[in-house]
Amino acid sequence: MTGQAARTGGLKWWGAGTTALAVGLVALTVFIGVSxxxxxxxxxxxxxxxxxxxxxxxxxxxxxxxxxxxxxxxxPTDGGTKSGFEFINVGSKSINVNEAFVVGTFIHHNQPITAYYTPTQVTLRINLAFSNPSLSTQFTYVLGFDETPNNASPCPYGGDSNGCYDKVTFPTGTPSEVFRSGDSKYTLTILGFSTSPTGSNPISEFVTKEKTNNTAYIVGKITLVCTDPVITAAPSNQTLLEGATAVFTTTATGTSLQYQWYKNGVALSNGGRISGVNTNTLTITATIP
Structure with a gap:
């Protein structure tokens, strides 16, 4: 018996192959799919x-x-330094799936400068190296930036004696980055900035003071998308007398398994002589050629 695989949406569907039900001289072909x-x-x-x-x-x-x-x-003005963004690495830590964690430390070195053109978008590429499981994967995100004139009136995000504050944002709808580990697919989503080193209460905007090295923590979350199923026993061929009951069974490992039985590539529905189309056991009563 051969196996087949195809992907539908975010789920992986495995075909257990062709199973023949012979009743007289007529063959009934059935495919099993599981997500x-x-x-x-x-x-x-x-x-x-x-x-x-x-x-x-x-x-x-x-x-x-x-x-x-x-x-x-x-x-730089007044003999100071340039403005800029800095990313500081985080060290080893345990990360729970579906829980927020600090990806790295972000610093906006907000210094008085003169410039004809300042950034409105800055692209950050993050690499995460895992020891368990052993993998390294990259993610790319775009930060928005509004560098305000220091003498603006009024200051759009507030200000003090050093000048108007600036604003850094992770745009709404920042897409999740997808990666695989073993037989599972995950996403890394950036939730925003937190002023706490624990990553609590992340927000999408970070307002920064002038003449200050403003520190925030970039917060992300790893989410499981799906895990590939493993079929451990495929349904067997059957040869029956007309009118007998045919029972096909398959077994698979995994959690939250979903089943769908097919006849000649068409999904079966419960009713009449057919039952169990969404379980691991398909029953066809009163088989006929």
Whole structure:
């Protein structure tokens, strides 16, 4: 018996092959399909790294540090330093699926600068290295940025004696990044910024003060999408006398298994002589050629 596989939406469907029911000289062909959605295990994170890969517009004044963990721009005033974004790695930690965790530390070095052009978008590429399971995977996210004039009146996000505050955002609807581990598919979703090193109460916007190294924590969540099913016993061929009852059974490992039986590629429905089309046992009574 041969196996077949196809993917529908976020689920994986496995065909157990062709099973023949011979009644007289007539063959009935049946396919078994099963989908599974399981529950994920914890991850052991070894480290995270992040680099800033691009900015928009591309002609930002005095830009430096692309493809490093610290990107800077502008011409400093009063002998100070440039403004910029910095990503600081996190070390090893245990991560629970479906629970928020700190991906890394974000610092906006918000310094007085002069610039014809400042970034409105900055792209961050994060690499997560796991020791259990052993894998390394990359994710890319785009941060929005509004660098306000220090002497604006009124200040759009508030201000103090050092000038108007700026704002960094993870845009609403930031897509989740997908990765696989073993026989399971997961997503990493960035939930936003937290002012707490524990990552509590993340928000999508981070308002930053002038002449300050503003620190926040980037918070993410790993979510299980689906786990591939494993069929351990496929249904067997049967040869019966006309009018007898045919029973086909399959077994599979996994949690939250869903079954659907097919005849000649068409999904069967319960009713009449057919029952169990959404269970692991299909019953056909009073078989006829």
């Amino acid at each position: 599974i959605v399981g529950f994920g295990a914890d991850f052991a994170l070894s480290s995270s790294t992040g680099i800033w890969t691009s900015v928009l517009p591309t002609n930002v004044t005095s830009l430096e540090g692309l493809n490093t963990s610290y990107v800077k721009w502008g011409n």
